[in-house]
Amino acid sequence: MDARLTDLSGYADEVAPRLLGATVRHAGVAVRLTEVEAYRGEADPASHAARGRTPRNAVMYGPAGFWYVYFVYGMHWCANVVTGPEGLATAVLLRAGEVVDGLELARIRRPGVRDRDLARGPARLASALGLDSAGTGKPVDLTAGPPLPAEAIRSGPRVGVAVAAEVPWRFWIDHDPTVSPYRPWVPRRRTPGKAATAVSGRRPADGTG
DNA sequence: CTACCGATATTCT
DNA sequence: GAATATCGGTAGA
Numbered sequence: 001m002d003a004r005l006t007d008l009s010g011y012a013d014e015v016a017p018r019l020l021g022a023t024v025r026h027a028g029v030a031v032r033l034t035e036v037e038a039y040r041g042e043a044d045p046a047s048h049a050a051r052g053r054t055p056r057n058a059v060m061y062g063p064a065g066f067w068y069v070y071f072v073y074g075m076h077w078c079a080n081v082v083t084g085p086e087g088l089a090t091a092v093l094l095r096a097g098e099v100v101d102g103l104e105l106a107r108i109r110r111p112g113v114r115d116r117d118l119a120r121g122p123a124r125l126a127s128a129l130g131l132d133s134a135g136t137g138k139p140v141d142l143t144a145g146p147p148l149p150a151e152a153i154r155s156g157p158r159v160g161v162a163v164a165a166e167v168p169w170r171f172w173i174d175h176d177p178t179v180s181p182y183r184p185w186v187p188r189r190r191t192p193g194k195a196a197t198a199v200s201g202r203r204p205a206d207g208t209g
Numbered sequence: 210c211t212a213c214c215g216a217t218a219t220t221c222t
Numbered sequence: 223g224a225a226t227a228t229c230g231g232t233a234g235a
Contacts, residue, residue: 037227046227056220073228074217080227093227123228160227184212188225210235222224 012038021145027130029102049089076123
């Protein structure tokens, strides 16, 4: 890790915008971060730590600078960087970025995908970096980038969360083509084809700015 | 570009 | 049993 920029000791919502433009490295691929999302410990109802410590989220309670990688929807991995002092369970989800090194390896991991889309989305990013359950608990290799002008940093509601989506703890670089596409959150019903008539206007559409 | 929908396993209730 | 910090394919504008 690079100590210049990487003061990860604060809450995730504080650290998250500073991670934009930084580069993370894992398993031969480097990604410049263009979109991140903060989860602020047990007090944040959208956080995996909202209901206290469990075997899955235990890493979030540890010291800053380590990977918390979790499995969602039965098929995808998503990668977080743990932040804050030990015990706070606060972390930053890496949502999207641009592959800046190890391009060929990233293409192999995500066949048939345009370069711009290689890490455009949290599960895509984790896949490009080769992160899975084995990554959890490993130290994060993080390097500072050139400082970004304040006006290039945008923020808005978090994506995909069922609660507290209105809290503007998603941060992204304005006009960057690798920021993930907007996807509305829809409530899921188990009966196929008979989804409940969802209320529209659940979340404002402010996708990529 | 937006919108809908199914696939899928782990986690927790 | 129910919910889930998603993605890719397909359809339509």
